[in-house]
Amino acid sequence: MSKREENKGKKQTAILAAALTVFSQKGYAASKIIDIARAANVGKGTIYEYHRSKEDLFFALFQWYVERIGGEAAAQPMEGNAEERLRLFFSATLSAFYEEIDTFGVFLEFWAAAGNPATRDRFRSAMLSMYDQFRTLVADLVDEGRATGIFTKDTDAVSVAAGLVGAMDGMMLQAWMDRKFDLLTVSEHFLDTLISGMTPHDQRKPIHDN
Amino acid sequence: MSKREENKGKKQTAILAAALTVFSQKGYAASKIIDIARAANVGKGTIYEYHRSKEDLFFALFQWYVERIGGEAAAQPMEGNAEERLRLFFSATLSAFYEEIDTFGVFLEFWAAAGNPATRDRFRSAMLSMYDQFRTLVADLVDEGRATGIFTKDTDAVSVAAGLVGAMDGMMLQAWMDRKFDLLTVSEHFLDTLISGMTPHDQRKPIHDN
Amino acid sequence: MSKREENKGKKQTAILAAALTVFSQKGYAASKIIDIARAANVGKGTIYEYHRSKEDLFFALFQWYVERIGGEAAAQPMEGNAEERLRLFFSATLSAFYEEIDTFGVFLEFWAAAGNPATRDRFRSAMLSMYDQFRTLVADLVDEGRATGIFTKDTDAVSVAAGLVGAMDGMMLQAWMDRKFDLLTVSEHFLDTLISGMTPHDQRKPIHDN
């Protein structure tokens, strides 16, 4: 790879990283291209060498972000039973959130873009497939638990998956708005209760304390 | 109330209603004052007789919206036991969502405003108190259930409340993005499982089917 | 007419007049909206209250310009025979040119716009109808002269009209580029020769002098 090509790759990453920071901090509309350029240490025109427009940059950032999240989710360990892996997925996702709490704001912007007629189309379909991926991952774990008998047959895997993914989003939102919100503890207790609701009577262990 | 004051009140409401529609459809940044003025059937200047700036109008809308939601939530019936009232609150909230699905988009904008440094301060505190209200409402119901013995002492009311409120937000989001998402069924099954997890063993009823 | 409406009309004219000056001096591309705004003593935004875009303003100017020219051409006197009126039309047009020589440059821009794919459509058709009007005016005079016997039947009215209109354009161009070019004298001699070519032998008067 020539020096030129190498630089090009680096710059592309620098721009996306800068965009992530700036969009997260100020939101899409209030972020100016010049802000992103400065944060990326490139000229304003350079942004346009890599992205046709501000909106295109934003969408590219979305894809980049989603790919990373998807990659992390797919990288879940294969050991342990369904319940253990469900707990792991849950806590790993929330930990990842804490590590990147500063960039969570951009997610609200992605959602908003998925609702805005001007940007809806591309964002919505990408967003839907991301949610599908997450719900399927959870639903598969629940189904596995039902098959192995650690979760009751009464459990509706798809609904639990949707609710759990939704709860994660919803709690992250609360934690993001209120830094005093103790996400890790709260979410663990919540998951305890939910799992208790999926566990057959004879296998239930009491949940001690809170 | 004089006729003049009455008119003023009507116009004020018309402006807020128009703002709700327009902001919901296009998002805050893409909404123009002229759009709102036209939707409210008033002149552009009139908006500024009632609100000092676009951001002020947006915040006024937020308060108006939150008051309505809070009022609906507070208007929950007092009959039935804790579980029944929890289910009622849950389904009433989600039904209200379906009735106003077109204006849900504005909520994303409120969230985004709560994250944007330029608007953060007023939005965030109002948002926090709204979430507090909802969580307290749910937590009180759970605590009542624990006191009356229909929920186990193991249950952590605060965590369940936070998770449940979060799950509602999260599922509404999924439903809003994907009109094929069957929110009512999914959420009911999810709540079944969660309540099952709070119910003492000896009182559990099996959840039949699907 | 209210004061407001009155002002609106005045401003519209001021903008067009300013556009004429600026476009004439600098050409379309080099003219900035702010230049025109300043020349018209209005704010930059005001231009856009009256014209959707720079190109629209330019086209509006074209129409305004053409209307005036067409009006002048149509206002030719009705007295005298065909030859006299042909000479009058010719000298009146060239005199008008001299009075507005500073704005002739804009005409080159109109022509260029009629050739530019981006603007071609509207400009070309308007330009064609303007030329049609002029050629028809001249051709009618020539035909009248043929009918009354002061011009020979050999004369092809349409060709002479096209050539004469073309010669006027072409000579104005030369005069505009070279202020030493003696348009009035040259054009008169040229017209003498042409008219001589249309005059039957037995009616010809010698052209005296240089």
Place this chain on the structure above:
Amino acid sequence: MSKREENKGKKQTAILAAALTVFSQKGYAASKIIDIARAANVGKGTIYEYHRSKEDLFFALFQWYVERIGGEAAAQPMEGNAEERLRLFFSATLSAFYEEIDTFGVFLEFWAAAGNPATRDRFRSAMLSMYDQFRTLVADLVDEGRATGIFTKDTDAVSVAAGLVGAMDGMMLQAWMDRKFDLLTVSEHFLDTLISGMTPHDQRKPIHDN
């Protein structure tokens, strides 16, 4: 000439030819250096190896264009009398126009450049000398005709030359804008009439119809 120099010459020509095409199609302002580079099959930077700036390239193109035209005009045959050679010059020029009608648009741009304060100086003087050359060529033919008695002494050679050159420009303009305009026929009839006006009575032949 070394191979290197030869290549350089070829590239120079390729750039000018590409510039001619692009400027003709889009006009000066709307033509981008990258368009010309691509049309010439060279890199963007290469243009700047041969021309200091876009305007310089445009001026170089002008000179190249004018040289070719001047060359063609100077290459007129020496046989025949003044009238025959005048007719030949006339039809040869118009034929050349038809062959290159696609690049006539660039001529409007040259004219415009001669009027634009930013570019006026160099373009205007070159343009003037070009017109001088043409007018002199025609005037010399007319003077020759006067000397040999086929044109009347009354004829003002300079005026006829200016008018004829102007008429050629003006008619080409009309033909260029309106592809239905029958330039060859029209211009021939027009020249017939003009020549008739220069011909002594006793030598006149009737012009038979059109």
Place this chain on the structure above:
DNA sequence: TATGAATGAGCGTTCATTCAT
């Protein structure tokens, strides 16, 4: 009180030009 014509700060985007490779 209500209006909308007028305004100009502000920003996305373009593109001629430069210069490291």
Place this chain on the structure above:
DNA sequence: AATGAATGAACGCTCATTCAT
């Protein structure tokens, strides 16, 4: 010599806000 990645000055256009009517 040839290239094209990088740059930033420059400009068209938008729209929140003002204020004369």
